[in-house]
Amino acid sequence: MKIFLDTANLESIKKFNDMGLLDGITTNPSLLSKEGGNPKDAMAEITKIIKGDVSLEVVSTEYSGMMEEGKRLREYGDNVIVKVPMTPDGLKACKSLSSEGIPVNVTLIFSPNQALLAAKSGAKYVSPFIGRLDDIGQDGMHLIKEIKEIFSNYNFGTKILVASIRHPIHVIDAAKIGADVVTLPPVVLDKMLQHPLTKIGLENFLTDWEKLKAVNPDIKI
Secondary structure: OEEEEEOOOHHHHHHHHHOOOOOEEEOOHHHHHHHOOOHHHHHHHHHHHOOOEEEEEOOOOOHHHHHHHHHHHHOOOOOEEEEEEOOHHHHHHHHHHHHOOOOEEEEEEOOHHHHHHHHHOOOOEEEEEHHHHHHOOOOHHHHHHHHHHHHHHHOOOOEEEEEOOOOHHHHHHHHHHOOOEEEEOHHHHHHHHOOHHHHHHHHHHHHHHHHHHHHOOOOOO
């Protein structure tokens, strides 16, 4: 399963990319706004840092605007995936952009029907938002299971990009189902790195090494 980082924060992107953990990035207008500054500079820098797919989102809500913005976003790099909303105009733009060789991520997916229609429109990715479904008392992970089953039945090439992830358990559940990608906020990826027993074990190793050095001052690894 691929791991994308859901952020426009350059410091976080560089941090995790240097660990070799990132297969791509997802952004949206809210994430770009959160970082401040010029969003054009941020998008240009992100596409240079990351070799994998980078989702950059349109802000137009009608077809012609999405097409214009989508083509402009694609100019940031060949790794740019144009993100469009799950609306009639969004699906129309998805079909047109995909037919021109511009890959598309259809976002704000909340039902199997929406995922099916996005795949039919030629989307490279569909982004179901599981956390937001959990927030209103629905089972977000059940949606991933349903989409996975539908896509498997018909051999769709569209990838399932699990979004709105709240905690590391979401990542494990998505991996068990066989989702293609998870996109995580930096705080969740940080939590995945940690376990109290790892910290305790390392502290014990270092303490024992210091004891060894006390009787063998010249010892080196």
